[in-house]
Amino acid sequence: MAILPVIAESTEELTEIFKDLHAHPEIGFQERRTAGIVAEKLRAFGVDEVHTEIAETGVVGLIKGNREGTRRVGLRADMDALPIHEETNLSYASTHPGVMHACGHDSHTTMLLGAAKHLAKTRDFAGTAVLIFQPAEEGLGGARGMLKAGLFDRFPCDEIYGMHNSPNGQPGKVGICKGAAMAGASFFDIVVQGKGSHAAMPQQSRDPLVIASALVGSLQTILSRNVAPLDTCVLSVTQLHAGSAYNVVPDTAELAGTIRYFKDETIELATTRMQELCDGFAKAYGVEIRLDLRNVFDVLVNDADLSDAYMEAAADIVGKENISDQVEPATGSEDFSDMLQVVPGAYCRVGHTGTTGLHNPSFFLDPDILPVGASIMARVVERRLSA
Template sequence: MSVIPKIEAFAEDLTAIRQDFHAHPELGFEETRTSGIVAEKLRAYGVDEVHEGIGGTGVVGIIKGSGGGNRRVGLRADMDALPIEEASGVPYASTNPGRMHACGHDGHTTMLLGAARYLAETRDFDGTAVLIFQPAEEGLGGARRMIAEGLFEKFPCDEIYGMHNDPNSEPGIVTVTPGPGMAGACFFDITVKGTGSHAAMPHQSKDPIVIGTALVQQLQSVVSRNTPPTKPIVLSVTTFNAGSAYNVVPGSATITGTVRYFHDDVIEMASERIRELCAGLSQAYGVEIDVDIRNVFDVLMNDPDLSEAYVAAASDVVGQSASLTDDQMTGSEDFADMLKVVPGAYCRVGHAGSIPLHNPAFVLDDAILPVGASVYARIVETRLPVSGG
């Protein structure tokens, strides 16, 4: 592994920044402290332009290279935390109850800051680096809001790159999946409007718990009995809420969940089947069942040529540990929305640790910070080479 020496020299600074972010996590569109520190650091590093308030709490930095080229390469990192109570036991654990960086966005933000510091110091590229610090990646539409507020009109990019830490891999492994790399996602909310009663006289009710549990079971058939096995899909019910007392049959129940997919025809089929199952149970039990299904993530599409370019740049940092892969992830990422507007690619960077993402005990390996920062920096330098370099 050959981390850029200038970045390795300030690796301890990156660790301190990351652990401070980790101790003060903020949810989507609430990242005021985080974005304030990001803007402050960018200015201290000598970044040419720093723009705040893009997409609510987003920040964009502009660094001009030593040449006079017109091409612009975007680098993106996400800043938000998750609504999780931390149980990692690290000394820099979250000080904000019910908030945790359980997905490593504190690391992504820090790695992009590391790249910013290096690129601003060296400027060994011909063109412009556009640094995008995005809010609200965790299902709240931060990328879509930045785009809607004119992100790429104000700060145009010819190509764009993002990354994610990967505790399921090994330290120093960098992979990119050309084409569809991560799943699209829909969230669904279902409300069963039954009739409540005394629990001792349930015959007077239209029990939403009985109806709702039947629905949960039937939803599993969407994958097992309606979807071609050659087209991956995941349907997960993640909450079921009803009732508040031992002796009361409640009047309603709410069910929520998510569907992950790679093919438009599959999500269209799944959405229709969910609605049909709800309509059937509504008629069978004589109740009203409301259904809301909404897209929150598109399928993440990596440009094949830029995927190869990303791996080539990463190879300068991690050698043969950088590679293309056909490993599609059923997780979702709203960087997909940016890739629908600007071609680019998204890589995964492995690190030490055995606890999965979105787990209250997750710990990010700080050794990944100079690696990710170096990969970000090298893609700018290789895609915007100085004339004769």
């Protein structure tokens, strides 16, 4: 590993920051303590400008190189945690019951702070580095919130880069998928408005539980009989809520879930079929069924040329033998995709020794990844603003 000197010297400090953030996780749009620490560190590192409260808790820092230049390169990290109760037994485990950094956003924030320290001290580039600390990535619309707040109007970027940890047990391995790399996602809620009754007299009801259960199975036919076999689509019903007593057929049942996709025509087809199924079930059973389907994540598309540039920067740090541009697309979603709809860029993954999957109460992120990710982020700025 060729960790950049300023970052190598700051490894202990970065680890302390990471552990502190991990112990004090905050849900999306509530990252006030985290944002405060970010702003404080950026100022201490000598970042030229620090802007706060963008989309409530977002932070942006600007660093100017020691050579004249008009180009601007963005680096983005997310800051929010998840509503999960931690079960790692780490000495720095979450002190907030029911909230945990189970996706490693604490490490992403720390890595970008490490890159900021290096760039502010060395300034060996021409132009401006734009450091974006984003709130509320976990399905709450943080990227769209920052865009609505005028992120790229106030802080224009020519290109932008993001990064995510990968608990694959392969420390220092860096990978990227060119083109469509992560799925778009729509979330849905379905309300079946039936008619309740005494459980001993179900003939007097229009049982929403029976209808909802049948609807769950029929929704899967969208994938098996409507979507083309070679087009990726994942439809998951993840919630079913109904009833409150043993002896009462309830009035309503509620379903919720997600659809993941890579093509606009796929989500359009799925949307049409879901509505047709809901309308058909409503007519067949004589009930009302309401569907609310909304886009939450766009498809994340990596620019091919900038993906190559990102991997070249990563190779400077981890070696060519540890990079790959042949990573398979992932059906998970990431709202950095919304920023890539506006500014071209790329999003990579950095492996570490952890092997427990993301969004798991036992998720562990190896702090040894911190200087690696920080160095790659700093290096891509230096390379892209070298002229």
